[in-house]
Amino acid sequence: xxxxxxxxxxxxxxxxxxxxxxxxxxxxxxxxxxxxxxxxxxxxxxxxxxxxxxxxxxxxxxxxxxxxxxxxxxxxxxxxxxxxxxxxxxxxxxxxxxxxxxxxxxxxxxxxxxxxxxxxxxxxxxxxxxxxxxxxxxxxxxxxxxxxxxxxxxxxxxxxxxxxxxxxxxxxxxxxxxxxxxxxxxxxxxxxxxxxxxxxxxxxxxxxxxxxxxxxxxxxxxxxxxxxxxxxxxxxxxxxxxxxxxxxxxxxxxxxxxxxxxxxxxxxxxxxxxxxxxxxxxx
Amino acid sequence: xxxxxxxxxxxxxxxxxxxxxxxxxxxxxxxxxxxxxxxxxxxxxxxxxxxxxxxxxxxxxxxxxxxxxxxxxxxxxxxxxxxxxxxxxxxxxxxxxxxxxxxxxxxxxxxxxxxxxxxxxxxxxxxxxxxxxxxxxxxxxxxxxxxxxxxxxxxxxxxxxxxxxxxxxxxxxxxxxxxxxxxxxxxxxxxxxxxxxxxxxxxxxxxxxxxxxxxxxxxxxxxxxxxxxxxxxxxxxxxxxxxxxxxxxxxxxxxxxxxxxxxxxxxxxxxxxxxxxxxxxxxxxxxxxxxxxxxxxxxxxxxxxxxxxxxxxxxxxxxxxxxxxxxxx
Ligand SMILES: Nc1ncnc2c1ncn2[C@@H]1O[C@H](COP(=O)(O)OP(=O)(O)O)[C@@H](O)[C@H]1O
Ligand SMILES: [Mg+2]
Numbered sequence: 001x002x003x004x005x006x007x008x009x010x011x012x013x014x015x016x017x018x019x020x021x022x023x024x025x026x027x028x029x030x031x032x033x034x035x036x037x038x039x040x041x042x043x044x045x046x047x048x049x050x051x052x053x054x055x056x057x058x059x060x061x062x063x064x065x066x067x068x069x070x071x072x073x074x075x076x077x078x079x080x081x082x083x084x085x086x087x088x089x090x091x092x093x094x095x096x097x098x099x100x101x102x103x104x105x106x107x108x109x110x111x112x113x114x115x116x117x118x119x120x121x122x123x124x125x126x127x128x129x130x131x132x133x134x135x136x137x138x139x140x141x142x143x144x145x146x147x148x149x150x151x152x153x154x155x156x157x158x159x160x161x162x163x164x165x166x167x168x169x170x171x172x173x174x175x176x177x178x179x180x181x182x183x184x185x186x187x188x189x190x191x192x193x194x195x196x197x198x199x200x201x202x203x204x205x206x207x208x209x210x211x212x213x214x215x216x217x218x219x220x221x222x223x224x225x226x227x228x229x230x231x232x233x234x235x236x237x238x239x240x241x242x243x244x245x246x247x248x249x250x251x252x253x254x255x256x257x258x259x260x261x262x263x264x265x266x267x268x269x270x271x272x273x274x275x276x277x278x279x280x281x282x283x
Numbered sequence: 284x285x286x287x288x289x290x291x292x293x294x295x296x297x298x299x300x301x302x303x304x305x306x307x308x309x310x311x312x313x314x315x316x317x318x319x320x321x322x323x324x325x326x327x328x329x330x331x332x333x334x335x336x337x338x339x340x341x342x343x344x345x346x347x348x349x350x351x352x353x354x355x356x357x358x359x360x361x362x363x364x365x366x367x368x369x370x371x372x373x374x375x376x377x378x379x380x381x382x383x384x385x386x387x388x389x390x391x392x393x394x395x396x397x398x399x400x401x402x403x404x405x406x407x408x409x410x411x412x413x414x415x416x417x418x419x420x421x422x423x424x425x426x427x428x429x430x431x432x433x434x435x436x437x438x439x440x441x442x443x444x445x446x447x448x449x450x451x452x453x454x455x456x457x458x459x460x461x462x463x464x465x466x467x468x469x470x471x472x473x474x475x476x477x478x479x480x481x482x483x484x485x486x487x488x489x490x491x492x493x494x495x496x497x498x499x500x501x502x503x504x505x506x507x508x509x510x511x512x513x514x515x516x517x518x519x520x521x522x523x524x525x526x527x528x529x530x531x532x533x534x535x536x537x538x539x540x541x542x543x544x545x546x547x548x549x550x551x552x553x554x555x556x557x558x559x560x561x562x563x564x565x566x567x568x569x570x571x572x573x574x575x576x577x578x579x580x581x582x583x584x585x586x587x588x589x590x591x592x593x594x595x596x597x598x599x600x601x602x603x604x605x606x607x608x609x610x611x612x
Contacts, residue, residue: 094340166379169337170441174392174448175369184391189382280382280428 033260037253045254050220050231057245062255064222065236069262071137071223072216072232073206076144080152080201083145085194088156089182106154113150118210120147125214138226140216147211148201155200159193160186167282189281192274199270203263209234233259288313288452288482289334294348296329296338303329305506307348311499316474316483318497318514320490321529322598324582325503327486331454334484335371336364352452369396371452372445372481374470377461378437380429381444385421388429388440392448411443415473435466442473453477455485459492471496490530494518502526505586524594532597532609540609541569547605551579555587562593562612570596570611576604584608 048061087105089095096102124143128135163186171181187194209232217229218239233255240252289311296304303326311317319327332338334350336357350357357367381388389408390398398404408425412418417439421432429440438458445453455474459467474483474496487493493500497514502523510523521527544561546554558573565571575584585595588610597609 093342164379165340166375167381169340170373170375170379170381171391172340173335173337173368173371173373174395174444175365176391176395177365180395184395185381280384280430282380282382282430 030260033253033256036250037255037257040247040250041254041257045251046258049222050236052220054220055239055243055248057243057247062231062233062236062251062258064220065231065233065255066258066262067222068137068216068230069206069233069259071230072140072144072212073202075137075141076148076205077152077198077202079141079145080148080205081198083149084152084156084197084201087149087153088160091153091157092160094178106157109150109153112146113154116210117147117208118213120211121214124211128215135215135217135229136227137216137223137230140212140230140232141226143211143215144205144208147208148205151204152197152201155197156190156194159190159197162193163189164282188277191277192281195270195274195277199266202266206263206266207234207259209238233262285315286313287311288352289484290349290351290354291330291334292349292351294330294333294346294350296326296333296344296346298329298341299343303506304333304346305508307503307508309501309508309511311482311484313482314478314480315498316478316485316496317499317501318493319484319486319501319503320488320493321503321509322581323488323600324505326506327488327503328456330503331456331484331486334452334454335368335373337368337373339364369448370450371454372442372448372450374438374442374445374453374455374458376457378434378441380432380437380440383429384426385429385432385440386425388444389447392444396448407447411447412440414446415439415443416469417443433466435462435469438462438466438470439473442470446477450481452482452484455483457486457488459487460489467492502529504529505582505589525596528596528609532599539570540572541565542571544571544573546573546580547576549575550577551583552587554580555584558584558588558608558610559591562588562610565612567612570609572607572609574601575606575608581606581608585610 044059045061046066047063048059049064050062051058051060054060091102091105120143124139128139133139167185167189168181171185176184212232213235216232218231218235219229220231221228223230237252237255237259240248240255243249287310291307291309291311294304294307295302307330319330321327329338332341333346334352334357338344338346346358348358352367352370355362355367357364381391383391386408389411390404393404393407398407409418412421417436420436429437432440438461453474459470462470471492474485477483485493485496494514499511500514500517501511502509502517502525504525510517510521510526512522517526518530521530542561542565544557546557549557554573554575554577558571561573562571573584575581581598585598585608588595594611595608596611597607599607601607
């Protein structure tokens with residue numbers, strides 16, 4: 001009896017400890033960024049592009065990076081979404097029949113998931129060189145889509161797998177085809193989970209610097225076509241941090257605040273959407 | 284006047300080699316309520332799922348034989364299963380609304396079958412919600428999620444949803460087993476009312492429900508068709524001993540028990556071994572009652588006992604976990 005009580009309190013302490021570590025590191029990261037970044041944050045940073053000499057401490061902002069990142073991450077996520085949703089459904093037993101090919105696909109996705117993003121960047125760069133092309137928004141979007149693909153697909157696959165068999169049977173019993181069942185019933189039941197999958201992948205996409213370093217390039221201008229090079233927030237932070245000038249370094253933290261806000265906004269929106277559709281889910 | 288709607292002809296079904304339906308042949312009349320009765324695991328749901336071929340969705344299942352609906356063989360390769368299923372509404376064991384609003388739950392079927400106009404759909408939704416007596420309760424919140432209704436309301440919604448595709452047959456698999464008594468009664472009344480327009484097949488392990496509803500009864504036991512016939516004949520004067528035992532077991536458990544053995548907590552096959560030992564000590568014709576709580580025993584012990592030439596009289600669930608099996612040597 002005594003032993004069990006001791007055991008229980010040990011587990012309780014461990015749980016609290018892990019909670020403290022998780023919360024503590026999150027608050028630590030956010031705190032540091034806010035403390036260092038907020039004083040340097042001003043309206044110019046949000047509304048002006050990096051004019052000549054910005055990285056030498058002159059005026060201007062990082063609007064080019066904000067918009068560039070938005071283009072890159074949204075483009076990459078949308079592209080990854082269409083690929084992922086197809087693969088995720090294909091991986092379900094009733095579509096692929098649980099074949100060896102689907103297991104192989106799963107294995108590939110897991111390896112891709114574990115691949116460092118710089119490798120994606122290097123691969124993208126090699127392909128660009130091969131076709132004698134320069135870094136561009138399009139190349140960045142494609143590389144980000146590849147980076148997001150495994151996360152999104154695996155998350156979606158798991159969600160779709162949890163849709164109860166009875167629910168599909170109901171749809172079939174009403175005379176629906178497999179496609180109708182998938183589009184109107186399975187996807188509705190899985191929607192909140194799918195949204196979460198998209199969000200996680202978006203988060204990885206918008207925060208990644210290494211994969212787009214060589215593929216999307218970096219410029220001070222806002223891209224006007226898919227073939228222009230583009231700036232991005234993670235790289236803006238990286239370049240500003242590497243500056244020897246303290247006022248530029250401070251701007252790096254301010255940029256991090258902006259990136260954080262973007263991610264926060266997306267998170268909250270997804271949460272709200274998720275909750276809205278969650279009501280309909282059959283448990 | 285009676286007309287055959289569904290003809291089941293020598294149907295066999297296997298789950299990974301486990302013989303779940305054995306040479307079932309029976310005819311189901313149009314615009315009557317046919318009840319399929321029998322203890323759990325005897326193949327009632329399997330037979331029902333053969334009728335709309337939902338059985339196709341189960342892994343490792345094989346089946347043979349013929350089921351003719353309006354003289355069309357639904358097992359035939361060229362049969363369009365979507366059309367077959369459209370002819371049949373299904374009411375499952377527990378209410379399963381679709382992950383949509385109340386309105387969309389009803390409109391889903393008609394929509395996939397080509398009704399596009401909003402005003403037509405509105406009319407359909409209203410008509411079928413009224414038919415199942417749900418309209419007054421939900422007309423103010425047609426757009427709220429179906430999952431927010433009570434279980435009883437959900438089951439009526441499911442009935443309405445099935446009816447909205449204008450089927451000719453309603454298949455019910457223990458449709459009231461998850462419901463409270465009042466909701467159950469409500470569903471039963473609906474079914475009696477619907478009988479004049481639909482052929483109804485209801486699976487139930489509730490004998491009283493079968494008596495209240497059925498015109499015709501099919502008694503399955505361990506995958507075999509034990510007896511079938513008009514409800515009043517089967518209930519009042521069953522031809523088969525096993526049917527009598529099944530009906531009696533639920534009515535008056537005043538069979539003379541010669542020996543009783545509590546085998547709770549014993550796993551398969553030990554419960555079987557103990558039961559055999561206990562039987563061994565009895566004279567021929569004497570009756571042994573055993574109590575088991577291993578779900579496997581519920582199907583396996585009777586099966587084994589029958590294989591040994593004993594007679595299984597009753598297999599009955601007595602509470603959440605425990606089952607009573609009565610065997611005559
Ligand atoms: N999906 C399945 N896979 C394997 N065996 C099954 C499956 N469904 C049912 N069975 C088996 O088939 C037999 C009949 O089951 P079922 O038709 O569900 O019985 P009932 O509805 O009368 O309780 C049982 O022995 C059961 O264990
Ligand atoms: Mg069943």
